[in-house]
Amino acid sequence: MRHTSELSTARWRKSSYSNTNGGACVEIADHFPGLVPVRDSKATDGPALVIPATAWTAFVQTLKG
Helix, strand or coil: CCCHHHHHHCCEEECCCCCCCCCCCEEEECCCCCEEEEEECCCCCCCEEEEEHHHHHHHHHHHHC
8 A cells, every 4th residue: 555545435444342432442444455454433534554464463363362
């Protein structure tokens, strides 16, 4: 991914564990092969991090462990 403008068409989703109380949540976007875009759900116009999918998978597995 060369430009953040490529995220302009991203479909963002929150975790199924998120609540509707405006808590501290992140959103991720699917369908970016090999990458996982991540952003703050409270700052949807703010920056996004683009993380290699392998690193994201390791992060999630660590949280689940």
